[in-house]
Amino acid sequence: MPRSANKTVPTEQNVADFLASIQPTRKAEEAHVLDRLFRETTGYAPVMWGPSIIGYGRYHYRYASGREGDFLATGFSPRKAAHSIYIMPGYADFGDVLSRLGKHKLGKSCLYMNKLPDIDLDVLSELIKAGLERLDGIWPVEPT
Numbered sequence: 001m002p003r004s005a006n007k008t009v010p011t012e013q014n015v016a017d018f019l020a021s022i023q024p025t026r027k028a029e030e031a032h033v034l035d036r037l038f039r040e041t042t043g044y045a046p047v048m049w050g051p052s053i054i055g056y057g058r059y060h061y062r063y064a065s066g067r068e069g070d071f072l073a074t075g076f077s078p079r080k081a082a083h084s085i086y087i088m089p090g091y092a093d094f095g096d097v098l099s100r101l102g103k104h105k106l107g108k109s110c111l112y113m114n115k116l117p118d119i120d121l122d123v124l125s126e127l128i129k130a131g132l133e134r135l136d137g138i139w140p141v142e143p144t
Contacts (some may be wrong), residue, residue, distance in 0.1 A: 006069045010055070010144075013048040022078050030116045031078040034085075041125045042074060042132065047144045053077045053086070057132065059139040073141045074128055082112040085124070087131035089138065097127045 019035060022028035035046060035054065044056040055072025062068035077084045082105075090109045091098060098104070098111075102119035105112040111127075113119050135141055 006071065008050040008053065008071070010058075010070075010072075011048045011050065013051070015046045015048055015054055018048060018052070018054070026115070027078050027080075027083075030083065031076075033116055033121070034076050034078070034083065037121055037125060038074065038076065038128065041128045044073075044144045046075075047072070049075065052079070053084075055086075056144060057141045058144055059088070059135060059141050061139050072144075073135055074131055082114050083116075085111040085113065087111065087127065089131055089134040093134065094127060094130055097123060097130060101127065 015035070019028065019031055022031050038054070038056045039046065042056040046054045046056055047058075049055040049072050053072065053075055054077065055075035057073030058070055059073050060068065060070050071088065072086065073088055075086045077086075086109060087094075088109055091106055091111065098106070100120060101123045103113065104119060132141055
């Protein structure tokens, strides 16, 4: 079965240029901190996915239905209202880590935080590692 087209795909957009365009200044500063944290934690180079998601690593999935595609393994987006952190297997199995993270809200595979001082960055790094390990057990994660 042919790959279905994902809306969110890697782009040629320069990550440094994207980071430089973020407003306000506090959000831009925090995005730089997150970029360093993701680089150090994953060991992967960042790649822009769509116009506003910075991804680290990638994986190829194939569902029983035959649908398949490629997606970022982990990453973040410095959205206007809150930073969105993407852990692809989702957060269901990480309650113990999340309980130590600090102030956040959850979506299915997205975590929202208003500002970095509200969370523990060491715990976020732990969460990123745990998510990558779990994802790699389902679909192999490749470097970017």
